Amino acid sequence: MTRKSSKVTIEDVARRAKVSPGTxxxxxxxSSESGRISEACSQAVRKAALQLGYQPNYxxxxxxxxxxxxxxVVLNQGDAEENGAPFxxxxxxxxxxxxxxxxxxxxxxxxxxxxxxxxxxxxFLNEHRVDALVIPGFVFAAHPISATMDSALPIVLTEFHxxxxxxxxxxxxxxxxxxxxxxxxxxxxxxxxxxxxxPELHRSCAVRRDAFLKAVQNLGLESTELCLVRPRTDQEQVxxxxxxxxxxxxxxxxxxxxxxxxxxxxLGAYAALANAGLRVPxxxxxxxxxxxxxxxxxxxxxxxxHQLQKIGRVAALRAIELAxxxxxxxxxxxxxxxxxxxxxxxxxxATAALRG
Amino acid sequence: MTRKSSKVTIEDVARRAKVSPGTxxxxxxxSSESGRISEACSQAVRKAALQLGYQPNYxxxxxxxxxxxxxxVVLNQGDAEENGAPFxxxxxxxxxxxxxxxxxxxxxxxxxxxxxxxxxxxxFLNEHRVDALVIPGFVFAAHPISATMDSALPIVLTEFHxxxxxxxxxxxxxxxxxxxxxxxxxxxxxxxxxxxxxPELHRSCAVRRDAFLKAVQNLGLESTELCLVRPRTDQEQVxxxxxxxxxxxxxxxxxxxxxxxxxxxxLGAYAALANAGLRVPxxxxxxxxxxxxxxxxxxxxxxxxHQLQKIGRVAALRAIELAxxxxxxxxxxxxxxxxxxxxxxxxxxATAALRG
DNA sequence: CACCTTTGCGAAAAGGTTTTCGCATAGGAC
DNA sequence: GTCCTATGCGAAAACCTTTTCGCAAAGGTG
Numbered sequence: 112m113t114r115k116s117s118k119v120t121i122e123d124v125a126r127r128a129k130v131s132p133g134t135x136x137x138x139x140x141x142s143s144e145s146g147r148i149s150e151a152c153s154q155a156v157r158k159a160a161l162q163l164g165y166q167p168n169y170x171x172x173x174x175x176x177x178x179x180x181x182x183x184v185v186l187n188q189g190d191a192e193e194n195g196a197p198f199x200x201x202x203x204x205x206x207x208x209x210x211x212x213x214x215x216x217x218x219x220x221x222x223x224x225x226x227x228x229x230x231x232x233x234x235f236l237n238e239h240r241v242d243a244l245v246i247p248g249f250v251f252a253a254h255p256i257s258a259t260m261d262s263a264l265p266i267v268l269t270e271f272h273x274x275x276x277x278x279x280x281x282x283x284x285x286x287x288x289x290x291x292x293x294x295x296x297x298x299x300x301x302x303x304x305x306x307x308x309x310p311e312l313h314r315s316c317a318v319r320r321d322a323f324l325k326a327v328q329n330l331g332l333e334s335t336e337l338c339l340v341r342p343r344t345d346q347e348q349v350x351x352x353x354x355x356x357x358x359x360x361x362x363x364x365x366x367x368x369x370x371x372x373x374x375x376x377x378l379g380a381y382a383a384l385a386n387a388g389l390r391v392p393x394x395x396x397x398x399x400x401x402x403x404x405x406x407x408x409x410x411x412x413x414x415x416x417h418q419l420q421k422i423g424r425v426a427a428l429r430a431i432e433l434a435x436x437x438x439x440x441x442x443x444x445x446x447x448x449x450x451x452x453x454x455x456x457x458x459x460x461a462t463a464a465l466r467g
Numbered sequence: 468m469t470r471k472s473s474k475v476t477i478e479d480v481a482r483r484a485k486v487s488p489g490t491x492x493x494x495x496x497x498s499s500e501s502g503r504i505s506e507a508c509s510q511a512v513r514k515a516a517l518q519l520g521y522q523p524n525y526x527x528x529x530x531x532x533x534x535x536x537x538x539x540v541v542l543n544q545g546d547a548e549e550n551g552a553p554f555x556x557x558x559x560x561x562x563x564x565x566x567x568x569x570x571x572x573x574x575x576x577x578x579x580x581x582x583x584x585x586x587x588x589x590x591f592l593n594e595h596r597v598d599a600l601v602i603p604g605f606v607f608a609a610h611p612i613s614a615t616m617d618s619a620l621p622i623v624l625t626e627f628h629x630x631x632x633x634x635x636x637x638x639x640x641x642x643x644x645x646x647x648x649x650x651x652x653x654x655x656x657x658x659x660x661x662x663x664x665x666p667e668l669h670r671s672c673a674v675r676r677d678a679f680l681k682a683v684q685n686l687g688l689e690s691t692e693l694c695l696v697r698p699r700t701d702q703e704q705v706x707x708x709x710x711x712x713x714x715x716x717x718x719x720x721x722x723x724x725x726x727x728x729x730x731x732x733x734l735g736a737y738a739a740l741a742n743a744g745l746r747v748p749x750x751x752x753x754x755x756x757x758x759x760x761x762x763x764x765x766x767x768x769x770x771x772x773h774q775l776q777k778i779g780r781v782a783a784l785r786a787i788e789l790a791x792x793x794x795x796x797x798x799x800x801x802x803x804x805x806x807x808x809x810x811x812x813x814x815x816x817a818t819a820a821l822r823g
Numbered sequence: 824c825a826c827c828t829t830t831g832c833g834a835a836a837a838g839g840t841t842t843t844c845g846c847a848t849a850g851g852a853c
Numbered sequence: 854g855t856c857c858t859a860t861g862c863g864a865a866a867a868c869c870t871t872t873t874c875g876c877a878a879a880g881g882t883g
Contacts, residue, residue, distance in 0.1 A: 134861090346767055
């Protein structure tokens with residue numbers, strides 16, 4: 112158990128096992144079929160390596176093979192102000208697990224909205240010679256990747272809706288919304304309320320709202336709409352949604368269920384309904400979107416899941432695939448993967464009350 | 468703008484600028500004082516590098532210098548079940564920002580509770596020859612680092628309370644609890660309720676509770692205690708806390724404020740109080756701990772911040788420091804940094820009501 | 824004019840691994 | 854006993870950068 116404190120090289124192992132460095136390499140990387148090794152020799156080498164605590168030098172290997180066996184990931188940290196965007200934690204979780212399961216590792220670069228920072232991160236990833244890249248669409252949209260990146264590097268985009276020939280993994284927002292409306296219809300709800308920011312604000316605002324309106328129409332229901340202002344922080348969003356709905360309730364009535372563009376709006380709805388003396392779900396059912404905060408609301412919130420874990424896993428899988436296929440970049444045909452959003456039914460939805 | 472698609476080496480640049488590779492290196496890394504370069508030559512090299520889109524090979528450099536200019540980070544992903552522990556997102560955010568600001572990068576390994584996984588990650592980090600390591604205490608406690616890691620590698624622990632000679636960055640749980648009790652006393656509260664798991668469950672359970680009890684005593688207040696069961700998921704914790712408090716209220720009364728071991732308990736308290744017909748904060752004040760969910764509760768929850776960002780930043784700083792000082796490991800004297808938890812006052816605390 | 828100093832740049836080694844190529848030895852066949 | 858083959862292992866090149874050392878040329882001084 113002699114452990115040389117610092118750097119033990121392949122040569123040290125070779126000396127101890129009384130073989131050549133090349134032989135040690137062959138024993139330790141049985142992949143290459145260039146030359147067989149006797150069992151005795153193999154044993155000796157392995158023993159020496161163990162005794163010396165040998166660990167191959169990652170950089171030497173990567174330098175030679177040209178492969179880093181690493182995948183670069185750019186992550187959206189949101190603003191430093193907000194408490195760190197708990198949003199992408201599940202996604203990173205999935206990416207990391209998937210990539211490490213493939214024997215690779217993750218080199219990560221957090222992207223603040225600051226663009227020079229993004230550029231730095233990308234340059235870094237490129238110098239690192241990672242085998243592939245996973246990039247959130249908003250970063251890609253904002254930064255001219257091609258200028259800094261080796262164009263031969265496989266790239267997978269998440270949540271990107273512009274024109275591109277790169278493989279993309281997107282959330283299909285509409286599926287879950289349709290599920291939600293259907294779920295409400297089955298519970299006997301006839302008059303629904305949509306709460307969300309103006310559709311112009313962002314593509315997803317329009318998509319989710321359109322899906323809602325279309326589903327309502329298809330099922331022969333009625334709907335009203337409450338258009339929200341949208342402050343930046345989560346806390347302000349809750350407060351704004353609450354205030355809006357409270358105003359709205361004072362003048363309108365008749366809806367028995369609310370579907371929200373996002374969770375913070377739904378949390379605001381919880382508060383507004385309580386203040387208006389209405390119970391969730393006995394008087395009004397509420398459905399949120401994203402499914403980060405929903406489980407800890409009371410009652411536990413029925414919500415449409417953003418499927419962050421699934422998106423992360425699929426994106427990582429795609430990246431691994433591209434990284435390993437040497438015939439890579441064969442993908443003339445673009446691959447767009449749509450991950451369906453999914454309704455998670457909890458306890459904020461129930462049979463429609465008879466309200467007028 | 469001729470961009471050779473793939474690998475352009477320092478030699479290519481040298482050829483184009485009609486100088487030697489060594490000269491190119493000297494121009495591009497002005498750090499080394501071994502030999503001055505004429506302005507004309509410098510210009511030519513820079514131009515050639517730009518035209519070719521040269522980017523130095525990270526692995527070649529690291530192999531030579533023996534330094535990766537990278538810091539390894541092990542992160543607690545919690546169980547795959549839970550939706551990805553939004554908990555550590557702010558901490559990673561801070562670590563990443565700090566490390567990248569120092570010109571290094573982050574090699575990350577997510578630690579599921581699975582120990583063989585941790586071992587793999589650690590081995591990986593070691594092969595990678597990172598310059599320092601940031602490891603959560605629970606991982607360190609569970610895994611015999613010394614066996615796999617080069618012992619010369621600087622390591623910084625976060626949230627570790629066992630005996631060790633390694634530098635540690637911990638949260639000082641007590642400070643915020645004292646602030647919280649003081650805050651309540653100033654608002655006129657005299658009878659407080661503590662809600663938390665049994666103190667034996669975990670060190671932090673005892674520490675926070677003890678701080679609470681001592682503060683109550685010092686300020687001449689009274690307190691009761693509600694001991695909670697603690698299921699694994701956040702959703703179940705909310706439900707359990709709610710049920711417990713609802714029972715408790717039926718038999719006891721007289722407290723005007725609740726201090727909770729964690730946020731999920733506080734969210735449960737919100738729900739229980741509402742169901743019991745008590746308003747927050749008019750009838751009862753509530754204080755939570757961690758400050759992840761607190762901002763989106765309604766009313767926005769006064770909570771003790773776990774200071775994840777600060778812990779991350781300080782740990783990263785310490786790691787960078789150890790990585791750069793070549794005299795490193797000089798630290799005979801252990802450095803324990805205590806980050807004070809901090810009360811974030813929002814709207815779930817108010818002047819004490821007159822309840823009996 | 825000769826010699827010395829300074830300045831600018833090239834040559835080459837080092838760093839640790841992988842892999843190809845070729846050599847040597849052992850075993851079998853005739 | 855000789856020749857051939859198969860098998861096991863060593864030598865050395867290649868990967869790309871950094872850095873030391875030394876050389877050469879230019880400029881200044883005696």
